[in-house]
Each structure stands twice: as C-alpha cells, then as structure tokens.
Amino acid sequence: MLNLNFHSSGRHFLQIPGPSPVPDRILRAISMPTINHRGPEFGALGRDVLDKVKKVFKTRNPVIIYPSSGTGAWEAALVNTLSPGDRVLMFETGHFATLWHKMARRLGLEPEFLGLPGYEGWRHGVQADMIKARLKDDHDHQIKAVCVVHNETSTGVTSDIYAVRRAIDAAGHPALLMVDTISGLASADYRHDEWGVDVTISGSQKGLMLPPGISFNAISDKAIATSQTAQLPKSFWAWDEIIESNKNGYWPSTPNTNLLYGLNEALDMLLEEGLEQVFYRHQRWAEGVRTAVEAWGLEIQCLDPAVHSPVLTGVVMPEGVDADKIRKLIEDRFDLSLGAGLGKAKGKMFRIGHLGDCNDLTLIAALGGCEAGLKLSGVELKGSGVTAALDYFAKHPLNRAD
Incomplete structure (x- = not known):
C-alpha cells in the first residue's frame, strides 16, 4: 500500500x-461539491472569476483560463499567434527561459536566443538594450515575437518588462511581446496593459496560492488580431472558441470546476488585501x-x-x-x-x-x-x-x- x-x-x-502552500480558506473552497459545468450556477461562477482575474493581471482584455500547467500556457501563447517557421527572439535568463526556447523549436518555430554568456548570464535579468539592437538589425521584420520571463524561478531575477516594451518601440518593430510571469503574478508588480504586453502567461501554483492545474493567457487586441491568421496547429488551445464561450461564463471543454472554486477564493483574498x-x-x-x-x-x-x-x-x-x-x-x-x-x-x-x-x-x-x-x-x-x-x-x- x-x-x-x-x-x-x-x-x-x-x-x-x-x-x-495552499491556505485553508482555499482548500475549503476546493472541497465544495462539484456542480454541472453547463448549469446556471457554474455560469455565474465563471463570469465572476473571469472578471476578477483581469484585475490581478491589470488588464481590461480577455484572460484565457486553461486546465493545465504553465507549460500548456506557453504552448497556447505560441500556437495562437505564430506560424510554422516564424522567427522568435527569446532571452536566456535561466532554466525556464531555456525550456520555453526548447518548446518553440519543437513546435516548428525558429527561436533565436539572446543572453549573457555562461552561468554568469543566469545571474542577471533581461538586457533590453540587446533586444533593441537585434530588432533594429531585423530590417525585414522577420522576427514575429519577443519572448521573455518576468520572474525567472530558477534564479531569483525579476526583469524589467516595461524596459523591454520600450526597447521594441524604440526599434520601431512590430513584434509581439510575450511574457512568462508564472511565478511573478500576484507576488510581484505586473501590469499587462500598461506595459504593452501582448500575451502574458501565468499559472495557479505560485502567488495565486492554488495547487497546480490552472494556467492563463492574458491577451491584447493585437494578439487576438494576429491569432486570426496564425497557422500553427491548435484545437484545445485555440483562443477563439474559449473567448466566445466565456461570454456567458462557460468553456467549450470540461473546466476544472473545483480549482475554479479555489481560484475564485484566491482572487477574493488578494483583492480584499x-x-x-x-x-x-x-x-x-x-x-x-x-x-x-x-x-x-x-x-x-x-x-x-x-x-x-x-x-x-x-x-x-x-x-x-x-x-x-x-x-x-x-x-x-x-x-x-x-x-x-x-x-x-x-x-x-x-x-x-x-x-x-x-x-x-x-x-x-x-x-x-x-x-x-x-x-x-x-x-x-x-x-x-x-x-x-x-x-x-x-x-x-x-x-x-x-
């Protein structure tokens, strides 16, 4: 046994x-009886959660909620906005930036890794000036997205995301800005709209104080528009069906109901404080x-x-x-x-x-x-x-x- x-x-x-650690208040919420995910009670829960989660990301735009780990949200961000062979500029700040780079390659993208050399490079944050210089050299705008990690969990470095946004703008480049704040959200200041982020990736098991099993994509209008023509294969991860279903508080596939109870409680705790x-x-x-x-x-x-x-x-x-x-x-x-x-x-x-x-x-x-x-x-x-x-x-x- x-x-x-x-x-x-x-x-x-x-x-x-x-x-x-998961607070008792959230554990009690998760332990509530599972309800019909197509019934009116669930719709009310879904609308409440979808509204409150925007406040934590500091956005007025949709936040997609997946029943997955943060790795799933990485994939969702890439497949909804990019096409096979697209070039992606990523910055190496630690182990998780490296894993995201590996995923991009496996999906058929062409990721380019910037970074400071060796182990010492993992002791610093994203260097916005290096991103700016590389984008200025990309005269044909072949780079379709810039991907960086906000709080690199493997090293304890929290990079300046607004500096990256300014670097992209200073280079006059149209690339999307995608940010992993899986370990930063609800612990470190993060501003999806104000910092001009196009896709923000996060997860439930860090600052939100939940068990693993929920992940997020907060998405800009530009990201939504780009997703209309992106050609990477997607079905479960596709934003369009989820956005449409979310209008009434539901999901197109079976949601993780009890973790949504917990998420609702976690959001209340954060917003009350x-x-x-x-x-x-x-x-x-x-x-x-x-x-x-x-x-x-x-x-x-x-x-x-x-x-x-x-x-x-x-x-x-x-x-x-x-x-x-x-x-x-x-x-x-x-x-x-x-x-x-x-x-x-x-x-x-x-x-x-x-x-x-x-x-x-x-x-x-x-x-x-x-x-x-x-x-x-x-x-x-x-x-x-x-x-x-x-x-x-x-x-x-x-x-x-x-």
Missing part, C-alpha cells in the same frame, strides 16, 4: 518557489531573507539588486560545496523543502521561496533550518542570518504600503 505519511510530526515547511499591499509584503519578506544571506557571508544568485526577486532568493554555495547535498540534509533533518539549482545552476545554489501564504515566523523558521543545515555541513558562516532577519523584520513592520 502507498504510504502517504511522508513527514514526521509537526508542520512540513514548503519553502520551494512554487507550488506554494489589495494588490499593492500584497506586493509590499513580498518585497519586505525578500529583503529580510536577503539580509540573512548577507549575514551568513554567502552570495545571492542575482547579482543586480535592482532586479532581486520578491518571490525567491537563490543562495550560492562557496566553491566546492555541493548545494544539493546541503539541501537534502536540511530536508531530512528539519522537514524543510528548498528549491534545487536547475540547469547551469545545478549543485551551485539552493532557492528559498518567500511567496503566497507565508508570514515572518514561517521565514524565520525556514532560515533557522537553512542556518542549521549549513553549519552541520561545515559551511563557515560569518554571522547569524536568523538574527539579522529578525532585526530587519522588527525595524520594518508590516504596515500598509504607502
């Missing part, structure tokens, strides 16, 4: 940068965690303080220290899950998530587990990160954002 008692007594600390306050507390948590890492005398994966992520912090180990071994020790000894280094960062760092259903004490406990694990592993620390974080939180109370 399968043993589902994975953890010992007490609370398991899920401090990976998603899936994030106020998005600016949500962003403020994430920034505050991130500053506290980074203060701890600096007190330890360790490096933060993201080298540019201007684009430090409010969602997670990558902690780089000293040369010759295997981050995965330390991470495993911490999980085994303290029932604390941390994110692994991925791709070029494998074994070099671990990731502390500080997003969603979290509080100061949660993070102090998580930092305590990290500090103890580092000491048990023989890593020489300059000082106590736990004490430094406590001092930071005491000096910066969780007041309403100005």
